[in-house]
Amino acid sequence: MYSFGVDIGGMSIKIGLVDENGHILEKRVIKTDTDPDLAIENIAKQLNDILEVKNITINEINGIGLGCPGAVDGSSGIIDILPNLGWENVEIEKKLKKYFNTKITFSNDANVAVLAEVKYGCAKNYKNALMFTLGTGVGGGIIIDGKLYEGNKCKGAELGHITLVLDGLPCTCGRKGCVERYVSATALMEQTKLAMQENKNSLMWKQVNGNINNVDGKTAFECCKQGDESAKLVVNTYVKYLAESMMNLFNIFRPEIFILGGGISNQGQYLLDMVIEYCEKFNYGYLDTPKVKIAIATLGNDAGIIGASALV
Amino acid sequence: MYSFGVDIGGMSIKIGLVDENGHILEKRVIKTDTDPDLAIENIAKQLNDILEVKNITINEINGIGLGCPGAVDGSSGIIDILPNLGWENVEIEKKLKKYFNTKITFSNDANVAVLAEVKYGCAKNYKNALMFTLGTGVGGGIIIDGKLYEGNKCKGAELGHITLVLDGLPCTCGRKGCVERYVSATALMEQTKLAMQENKNSLMWKQVNGNINNVDGKTAFECCKQGDESAKLVVNTYVKYLAESMMNLFNIFRPEIFILGGGISNQGQYLLDMVIEYCEKFNYGYLDTPKVKIAIATLGNDAGIIGASALV
Known part of the structure; x- marks a missing residue:
């Protein structure tokens, strides 16, 4: 048996x-339509095309899983809101059922990512896992006893919205000092720019050809590797924010494994070594507790499709 | 069928x-012995006495559950460490089995408290619950799908050891700024004393007969109710610390109910109203998510015995 995985993104939909x-x-990649009806029609077209090309009938498909960038309640059949797409109250289950008489299920993209890693990626064979996706924001995923934990009406696992700094930077969620404001790629870019403004001689200026608008999530890391002091400070502070946020979750869940995904996780072993060193220093969060394995996500861009299919 | 519940405390053991x-x-209450062998012998004596008095045989008992004030791994049969009692590496299962051929199971006291409230107290019929015990420290309990969640080797659910203030007050766990350092009864007393030292005219001085050593977890609350400005500031700040700590957990678990237990929870509805008001203001943590019912623990001092018996 097969499943379809649909990874809905702000720019493209991967099927x-x-x-x-x-x-x-x-695999198919189509442009994301801001009109959900058109988007769903396009998705259905692609799914039918794949069935035809692979000479498979819908009866050989377990179902269709979708990963969505926003607040969704899989149990309701309705996508509440995908802010970057402008989709609101989309009856996705009902609409897709018009095309396919199969199981339709969906969750948010971070949940889908952790599911993919636990089923087929770096956390295979682990039953209790947590994940941060370090991208524009910070997504969170929780696996308990091999199952996705989503909380009441799927509104839990918002691991980016835990206060790291009381009364800290204002967050889009309405609170202050959330993890997302310190460990997202966006936050790292802000931290990089601040450090550059403070030190006009930093190598980081050369890295971005003198244009601060060219700063990205890699700028500080690249210059840190080359020994630039300002970049080192940015990276060390970022690692502290990240590791402290992770250790909080260690103390809550004491999971077997913690996965880092999203753009920043492309720093791979370099980032991993620094985070592990920090956590070692603090006994992984709390006195002499079992170590938590820390791993970099391995499924990359395909995690969305694979994880969505695993929802079925 | 019956079960035995044993609530091991620093001063007394309740059976x-x-x-x-x-x-x-x-029910029996005995003095806690610092020698674990003597304590276990005494516990066994009391259990046998209860069986005799109630004319029950050990075969009518499902087992013996124990709640312990410290780090214990129920799956190992061994109590790792109970700091206040000086117990270390106590093979409690093996030792109790010498007296009774029945199931022996144990967990830490906060886990036991949440289990009691979910099974028989304020959270009856809820399947997903969290609890803070606001006492000398801050204990945490997590119920997921009706079951106690303890984490790897039972070293999770340390809800008092989540950073509330990055680089904040040093904590006994080795990190800084933990929830416990801001919302425990000990922390509230510190906050109360600081406010009194800053305002010699505060009503709080009268409340403690001019002796700052008489400050307890009620001092600020009592004077706040009487309109004292310094006490109001202490209580409002305490409520902020508490509610922010709770909302972090709402965003992670989106539980159905959050229970407040321990000494500070004796403030009851007065505390509840303030915490709810604060959480309402921030949408219970994250945009328009389902509200989390907030409740005061109802089983009081008996929660330890009842919860321990429910472990069986």
């Missing part, structure tokens, strides 16, 4: 036919 | 025979 081993057998 | 409805049928 894949996935087998029982998490392998993508056929 | 009870509990029926299937969470009612304590017979």
Whole structure:
């Protein structure tokens, strides 16, 4: 049996036919439409095309899973809101059922990502896992006893919206000092720019060809590796924010594994070594407790499709 | 069938025979012995006495559950460490089995408290619950799908050891700014004393007969109710610390109910109203998410016995 995985993003929608081993057998990428009806029609077209190309009937499909960038309640059949797409109250289950008589299920993108990693990626064989997706924002995913934990009406696992700094930087959620404001790629870019403004001689200026608008999530890391003091300070502070946020979750869940995904996780072993060193120093959060394995997500861009298919 | 619940405390050990409805049928309180072997012998003596008095055989007992003030791993059969009692590496299961051929199970006292409230107290019929015990420290308990969540080797659910203030007050756990340093009764007393030292005219001085050593967890609350400005500031700040700590957990778990127990929870409805007002202001943590019911623990001092018996 196969499943379809649909990864809805702000710019593109990725669609894949996935087998029982998490392998993508056929893949399509289409532009995201701001009109959800048109988008769903396009998704359906692609799914039908894949069925045809692979010579598979809908009866051989377990169902269609969708990962969505926003607040969704999988149990309701309705996408509440995807802010970057302008989608609101989209009856996705009902609408897709018009095209396909199969199981339709969905969750938010961070939940889908952790599910993918636990089923087929870096956390395979782990039953209790947490994940940060370090991108524009900070997404969170929780796996308990091998199952996705979403909380009441799927409104839990907002691991980016835990206060790291009481009365800290204002967050889009309405509170202050959230993890997202310190450890997202956006936050790192802000921290990088501040450090550059404070030190006009920093190598970081050369890295961005003198134009601060060219700063991205890699700028500080690249210059830190080359020994630039300002960049080192940015990276060390960022690692502190990240590791402290993680240790809070260690103390709550004491999971077996903690996964780092999203753009910043492309720093790979370099980031991993620094985070582990920081956590070692503080006994992984609390006196002599079991260490938490820390790992970098391995499924990359395909995690969305694979994880969405695993929702089914 | 019945179960035994044993609530091990720093000063006393409470022992009870509990029926299937969470009612304590017979209760004993003994002094805590710093020698664990003597303590276990005494516990066994009391349990046998209860069996005799109630004319019950050990075969009618489901097992013995114990709540312990410290780090314990129920799956290991061994109490790691109870700092206030000086107990270390106590093979409690093996030792109690010498006296009784029945199931022996144990957990830490905050876990036991939340289990009691969910099974028989204020959170009856809720399947997803969190609890803070606001005492000398801050204990935490997590119920997911009706079951106690303890984390790897039972070293999770340390809800008092989440950073509330990055680089804040040093904590016994080795980190800084933990929830426990701001919302425990100990912390409230510190906050009260500081405010009194800053305002020699505060009503709080009268409340403690001019002796700052008489400050307890009620001092600020009592004077706040009487309109004292310094006390109001202490209480409002305390409520902010508490509600922010709770909202972090709302965003992680989006539980159905959050229970407040321990000494400070004796403030009851007065405390509840203030905490709810604060949470309302911030949408219970994150945009328009389902409200979390906030409740005061109802089982009081018996929660330890009842919850321990419910472990079985």
